[in-house]
Amino acid sequence: MxxxxxxxxxxxxxxxIAAYAAPGTLPDTATFEKLLAAGKAxxxxxxxxxxxxxxxxxxxxxxxxxxxxxxxxxxxxxxxxNQITQVATEVSxxxxxxxxxxxxxxxxxxxxxxxxxxxxxWYNQEILDKVGADxxxxxxxxxxxxxxxxxxxxxxxGELSNIWYCTDPKYAGTLQMKDPEKEGVNMNxxxxxxxxxxxxxLAKAYKDYYGKDIQLDDDCPNAGYQWIKMMYKNGLVAGDSxxxxxxxxxxxEQEAPTKWSALITLNKYVKNRKDSxxxxxxxxxxxxxxxxxxxxxxxxxxxxxxxxxxxxxLAKAFLIWLFTEEGWQGDGKTVQRDGSVYVGMKxxxxxxxxxxxxxxxxxxxxxxxxxxxxIQEDPVFAAANRADVEDFIKIIK
Numbered sequence: 001m002x003x004x005x006x007x008x009x010x011x012x013x014x015x016x017i018a019a020y021a022a023p024g025t026l027p028d029t030a031t032f033e034k035l036l037a038a039g040k041a042x043x044x045x046x047x048x049x050x051x052x053x054x055x056x057x058x059x060x061x062x063x064x065x066x067x068x069x070x071x072x073x074x075x076x077x078x079x080x081x082n083q084i085t086q087v088a089t090e091v092s093x094x095x096x097x098x099x100x101x102x103x104x105x106x107x108x109x110x111x112x113x114x115x116x117x118x119x120x121x122w123y124n125q126e127i128l129d130k131v132g133a134d135x136x137x138x139x140x141x142x143x144x145x146x147x148x149x150x151x152x153x154x155x156x157x158g159e160l161s162n163i164w165y166c167t168d169p170k171y172a173g174t175l176q177m178k179d180p181e182k183e184g185v186n187m188n189x190x191x192x193x194x195x196x197x198x199x200x201x202l203a204k205a206y207k208d209y210y211g212k213d214i215q216l217d218d219d220c221p222n223a224g225y226q227w228i229k230m231m232y233k234n235g236l237v238a239g240d241s242x243x244x245x246x247x248x249x250x251x252x253e254q255e256a257p258t259k260w261s262a263l264i265t266l267n268k269y270v271k272n273r274k275d276s277x278x279x280x281x282x283x284x285x286x287x288x289x290x291x292x293x294x295x296x297x298x299x300x301x302x303x304x305x306x307x308x309x310x311x312x313x314l315a316k317a318f319l320i321w322l323f324t325e326e327g328w329q330g331d332g333k334t335v336q337r338d339g340s341v342y343v344g345m346k347x348x349x350x351x352x353x354x355x356x357x358x359x360x361x362x363x364x365x366x367x368x369x370x371x372x373x374x375i376q377e378d379p380v381f382a383a384a385n386r387a388d389v390e391d392f393i394k395i396i397k
Contacts, residue, residue, distance in 0.1 A: 028124040032320045039314025044072040046314045049083050050102035061342035065334045080105040080184050084112050091118040091308050099315035104301045105184030106379025107386045119304040130323045130355040140300040140354040143367050147296035148288040149269050151249050151260040153278045162292045164209040166231045173235035176245045177263040188382040189297040191389045192375050194224035201293035202227050229396045246272035250284040267350030297375040323355045
C-alpha cells in the first residue's frame with residue numbers, strides 16, 4: 001500500500017510539473033471581462049517589461065480606458081539582454097517585478113526563461129480566434145521584418161536579386177547589418193539559415209548565382225553555414241543600430257559606392273529615406289522585394305506571463321486587449337499618461353499584429369505576404385542550435 005501511495009504521489013508530482021512546464025497547450029476558458037474584473041479586484045497593479053515603446057503607451061491607455069489608476073501601472077522599456085537577466089533574477093528570487101513581458105529574442109527566451117519556468121505562454125479562446133497558429137509555441141504580439149536595402153544612387157533597381165551577392169568579391173565590404181553577436185534576432189536569422197529546409201534553398205540559390213553546385217568547406221555542415229562564412233569573409237560591416245546603418249547607407253554625401261547595402265528593419269528604412277541629390281524626387285534608399293531565395297527575415301515580439309506575476313489576471317486581460325483593433329492602434333480618444341491620444345501602431349510600416357485581420361498601412365503588404373518571401377524565426381529550433389552557430393562564427397571571424 002505504501003509503495004502504491006508513493007507511486008501515486010510521484011505520478012501526481014510529475015503530472016503537475018509537466019502541466020506547469022508546458023502551459024499554453026490549450027486555450028484558457030477565461031474571458032476578457034472575467035479577467036479584467038478579477039485583476040481590478042486584485043489591486044489594479046500591472047507592470048510590463050518590453051522591448052517596444054508602443055506597449056509602454058498601450059498599458060497607460062489600457063489603464064485609462066478601463067478605469068485603472070495610472071499610479072498602479074508601469075511600463076518599463078528594456079532590451080532583450082537586460083530583460084532576460086532581470087526577469088530570471090526576479091522570478092528565481094521571488095522578487096516582485098513584471099506581470100507580463102514583451103520580448104523578441106526567441107532563442108534565449110525559450111532556453112533561459114521558458115525552459116527555466118520563469119515565464120509561460122498563455123492565450124484564451126479570444127486570442128486564439130484572432131491569432132490562430134501564432135499562439136504557439138510562443139504568443140506573437142507583433143511581427144517585425146528585416147529586409148535588404150540599398151542606395152539607389154549606386155545600384156540600379158533589380159541588381160540585387162540573389163542573397164549570395166553578399167559573398168561575391170565584387171561586392172566586398174558593401175553589406176552592413178547590426179552585429180549578430182549583439183542583436184539576438186540577427187543571430188537567430190543566421191541560425192535559421194542553417195535549418196535543413198533553408199539550407200536546401202540556399203544551395204539552389206548558390207547554383208543560380210554562381211552557375212555551379214555549391215562545394216561546402218570542411219567546417220560547413222550545409223549551405224547555411226557556407227553562406228554565413230562567405231558573408232563574413234567578404235567584409236560584413238557590423239553596425240550598432242538599424243537607424244544609424246540606414247543613415248549611413250543613404251548618406252547623399254558618399255562619393256564612392258561603398259557600404260551601400262544593408263539588412264535592417266523595414267520600419268527604420270522608411271524613417272530614413274531621403275531624396276537623392278543625383279536624381280531629385282527619388283529616394284536614395286530602396287528595399288529588395290524579390291531576392292532568391294529570401295528577401296530577409298521576419299521575427300516576432302512575444303507576449304508572455306511571468307511565473308510570479310502579482311496580478312496575472314490583469315496581465316492576461318491586457319494581452320487580450322492588445323489583439324483588438326483599438327489595442328493595436330487606439331480608438332481615437334483614449335489618452336496616455338501624458339494626455340496625448342494613444343495611436344499605437346497606427347500609420348506604421350514594418351510592424352504587423354499577431355491578429356492578421358487588422359489592416360496594414362497603405363503601401364505595405366500583409367504579414368501573410370511577407371512570410372512567403374522572408375525567413376521566419378522558429379524559437380525552438382533557434383534555441384536548440386544557436387550555440388553551434390555562435391561558436392562557428394567565433395571561429396571563422
